[in-house]
Amino acid sequence: MNKIQEAQEILRTLGLPPAQYNEMAALTFLAICNIKEEDNWKNAVRQSLGVTKGIMTFVNVNYGKSYAPNTRETFRRQVLHQFAQARIVDYNPDIPDLAVNSPRAHYAITREVLEVVKKYKTIDWEKAVEDFIVNVGKLTEIYNKERKLNMIPLTLPDGNVLELSTGKHNEVQVAIVEQFAPRFANGGTLLYLGDTAKKNLYVNNEGLEELGIPINQHSKLPDVVIYDSKRNWLFLIEAVTSHGPVSPKRIVELEDLLKVCTVGKVYITAFPDMKEFKKHTNDIAWETEVWLMDMPDHMIHFNGDRFMGPR
DSSP states (O other), X not given: OOHHHHHHHHHHXXXXXXXXXXXXXXXXXXHHHTOOTTOOGGGOOOOOBOIIIIIIHHHHHHHOOOOOGGGHHHHIIIIIHHHHHTTSEEESSSSTTOOTTOTTOOEEEOHHHHHHHTTTTSXXXXXHHHHHHHHHHHHHHHHHHHHHHTOEEEEOTTSOEEEEOSSHHHHHHHHIIIIIHHHHSTTOEEEEEOOSSXXXXXXXXXXXXXXXXXXXXXXXXXXXXXXXXXXXXXXEEEEOSSSOOOOHHHHHHHHHHTTTOOSEEEEEEEESSHHHHHHTGGGOOTTOEEEETTXXXXXXXXXXXXXXXXX
């Protein structure tokens, strides 16, 4: 077998499903282990790699592939996310509290899997695999508990509690629901809230459908959607910590998405503070609003003729 096939055999033996021992998964595993075609598995090492400049570059250079930079999300969502859940890799081992959407995100083979991999094709292989499978459940429990400690809780008006992954972006989203909504949206109904790690963290399908909002296109919705039934206003809010304010282009996209929705639409960009807001002033569309998390009682109106309201 060549190295890709061997990597597939290792992943399959460790109990991963077929989608996680396909060629892309095998190549990812080889990169994480720093194993080239001529290398021996006993020489596998633990190293931290990012996706594009680390894993994808290794694969393209050493295995003659030509994955383009825009394939990054496929590697992350269809391979690395599952690797982390299966305890094949550690996510951000060098900086455990790194925000989920940080460009410095990185992965490294877990120490437990590294020890198993080094025994591949030796008399100790089967025992090493058996021990890993017996213990991985406990390791997963520990891993999940560690992640849970870093989650950001959000208590909804109905008493339900959502847990958002750590990071400044999600801190802004929590503030939108807990601070912005009571002040400016009459404590309206939350219809949608995404998480940097789980895009559709909260979806009120019934509420969206009643307003004519496509319920199968959540990925196109802004970060937070709140409906004020008293004024019949729909608040479409983007939380910005690095990119993505409500720009003229974003307005066109959302108007097209919500063409069947007849309620008044209020477009808002939420920032953590004035410093972040100033970075994006040239991109914010006119006739939209700006809200700052650290000054929750005030709004900045990008309107010349009226205060906040539907366009």
